[in-house]
Amino acid sequence: MWTPVKVVKISGNSMAPYAKDGDYAVSTKFFFSIAPGDVLVFRSPVDGTILIKRVRNLETSGEGTKFFMEGDNRMRSTDSNTFGTIAKKSIIGKVIFIARQKRAEPA
Template identity: 40%
Template sequence: MAPSLREGARVLVTSFGRKRVGDIIVFPLPHYPETQTIKRIISMDETGLVVEGDNLTRSTDSRHYGTISKDVVIGKVQFQYYPKFRWYI
């Protein structure tokens, strides 16, 4: 998710709140559900969410595993509090 989120960044994730395009969300990685992953919503429709990492050349995301279901989303990022407080990511 570089450059928006750097390794080790801490963010507050909440399960409530409407998810919108542009939001960063946390969800179980398809095929590896024990791992949670964090990506940005690029588009959404009734079939699911298209997510991509901001670091496009390095990210594994909807371009590889397709859309993800809204039901599996753990929550959305509200703000970053470490290493720096930032409302807008």
């Protein structure tokens, strides 16, 4: 079912500290532009898995604009450095809100 807003549950910590394992990301298909720094929910060009990463830069060519995606926690991220840039059609939504899980404060 198509909905303007898509909520996904995050698995993994490659976007920490922005979003951590178990948090919810609220994303929307309604966006006017995508710029470096935006966080996207998209399908992996390798196997179609849903991923969440941040746009590092845009690459425009004859095939249109492609997006180079990276995790914030780059030492823990499988991203465009390994699977290449993504096309706009792979984008599920632009993240507008992270609902964080309550976590115990470190002692």
